[in-house]
Amino acid sequence: MRVMDVLLAFPSLLLAIAIVTVLGPGLINALLAIGIVSIPAYARVMRASVLSVREMDFVSATRSLGGNTYEILFKCILPNALTPLIVQGTLGIASAILDAAALSFLGLGAQPPRLNGAPC
Numbered sequence: 805m806r807v808m809d810v811l812l813a814f815p816s817l818l819l820a821i822a823i824v825t826v827l828g829p830g831l832i833n834a835l836l837a838i839g840i841v842s843i844p845a846y847a848r849v850m851r852a853s854v855l856s857v858r859e860m861d862f863v864s865a866t867r868s869l870g871g872n873t874y875e876i877l878f879k880c881i882l883p884n885a886l887t888p889l890i891v892q893g894t895l896g897i898a899s900a901i902l903d904a905a906a907l908s909f910l911g912l913g914a915q916p917p918r919l920n921g922a923p924c
Contacts, residue, residue: 805851808844816841820903824912834913838903842896849892853885860884 811819823837857863863880871880907913 805847808847811841811844812848816899817903817906820907821910821912824907829912829915831914834904834907837907838900841903842900845896846889846892849888850885853888854881857881857884 820834820837820841823840824833827833827836858881863876866876866880904913
């Protein structure tokens with residue numbers, strides 16, 4: 805989580821610009837940079853959700869009935885912790901579109917098509 809805190813310390817668009825300048829302009833590199841920049845928000849939401857679900861009674865009941873760690877994690881905690889992550893994902897689509905538009909405006913996003921030898 806300390807790495808996520810460091811990533812959150814920088815403005816997301818500036819960090820995306822830095823990543824795209826290192827990788828080079830292009831739509832794939834812009835989308836990769838936007839994905840890297842938005843990871844900390846999803847990590848924090850997922851961590852908070854897992855910490856909340858972990859303390860609920862049905863997890864304690866599964867543990868007391870002899871459920872192993874993987875069963876508790878994949879059958880109890882993960883399905884109940886995914887709901888806030890799905891909400892964060894749907895809300896994050898708008899900011900990803902805005903970031904892609906900003907990178908394209910600066911010339912770092914989607915590049916215009918090139919005409920190969922065709923006269924204008």
